[in-house]
Amino acid sequence: MAARSAGPLTSVDVDVVALTLSGGQLADGEQLPSPHVWVEPDDTTPGRRRLPGRPLTPADDLEGAARGVLAAIGIDEPRHLEQLASFGAPDRVPGRHAVSVSYLALIPEPHHPPAHGTDGGWVPAAQQAAGDLAWDHATIVEAAVQRVRSKLSYSNIAYGLLPDEFTMSELQLVYEAVLGTTLDKRNFRRKVTALGLLSDTGRQRRGSHRPARLYTFTSAELVLLDDVIATS
Amino acid sequence: MAARSAGPLTSVDVDVVALTLSGGQLADGEQLPSPHVWVEPDDTTPGRRRLPGRPLTPADDLEGAARGVLAAIGIDEPRHLEQLASFGAPDRVPGRHAVSVSYLALIPEPHHPPAHGTDGGWVPAAQQAAGDLAWDHATIVEAAVQRVRSKLSYSNIAYGLLPDEFTMSELQLVYEAVLGTTLDKRNFRRKVTALGLLSDTGRQRRGSHRPARLYTFTSAELVLLDDVIATS
């Protein structure tokens, strides 16, 4: 095969799956939080919603475009952003051949813009989203949740869903919400401290109960481990 | 954000990292095999080589385009094909804004076309490729090898690098070649049979030594596990 110059052109969208935990404040836990995804109405498919996204322009790099999409919905600094996958079946969007390069963004609880002047909003990733989204966007959301779920086991990706300082119980809630299971408190603490990714700020959070130690992740970047935690 | 129609167009390339094990027949093992990648000369960057690829055309879906790229170099049925990642920095290819959607293909040893009428060839993925490839193609190759290495631990992805029937020693060689370590024979056999992904064909391979049992993978599709093997 010889060298090729630029071939036929295609429209490339950068779409973002922004996930946060919602439905129960992390701090109280009266109702269990669950992963929520940001969606917006789409004029071309009445009644359905879509992931935020925009076409790639010549000046863009992919990740920069994803950041721009997030900025447009009021999220200036996602705690975590990574490429998810690309989708390009010729019929995935009727009427035009569009490739979607999708990104996963994680947003810590406190930063929720509850609305924001735009008409988008957070909907539960698991249930509603599945039937409600335009084109293949439900597939993309599903891939995003799976990605987070599996990375919880061998990375510190939970930092993306937590404020700077958090208690052990809040960290455990993140795991439980994303994995959809309950975990044993003592075993969870032992494992998660054994990873060496947490450090104990001397500070405490007080409430009508024994004060809780506050922790931070030692790295605000994604750290991948070779081994596995999670279960029980 | 409102609905968008097709925006500015971009050229999209589908590039393929085809990997195989080479440098020592699996069956003999006088020299240890190592991952090799298929590269071809590129006219626009004299002296450098590139991954096989081609522009996406309107009728293509992404994976279909990747299969077409493979067919053009004489590989009609890769044992395994999966999307790797997309690359899209504006300056990754000087002079045009090109997004590369890259795929990982695994080729079993026996299918090597040693050359093929094309002027491409297999080069060791680790060493030579790194300095020798055009643009960001070395990065893409590195990502591909990493992907295989990590998936060995929790999937049957080794099927992509093996013929239908193989001995335990051959399977172990695949692991050792990709991981770059040596493994204990007894522990390896115990773990890999415990996964339940292998079945013992009654057949044997004979040589000037005790006959070796031949195994197949029970699934010729990728199977992901929850747990981890590999080490020691």
Next chain:
DNA sequence: GCAAAAGTGTTACTGTTACACCCATGG
């Protein structure tokens, strides 16, 4: 009978699970 690779078990250790009670605070 010799070279070459195939095949096989046991023991020590390490990590994982399951499980229940006391502690510190706010009100």
Next chain:
DNA sequence: CCATGGGTGTAACAGTAACACTTTTGC
């Protein structure tokens, strides 16, 4: 003093790692 969530240890078990010799064949 009561309610609330925070915090802690141990024993049974399961999985992993380290290790060396016997077997079957071709020549």
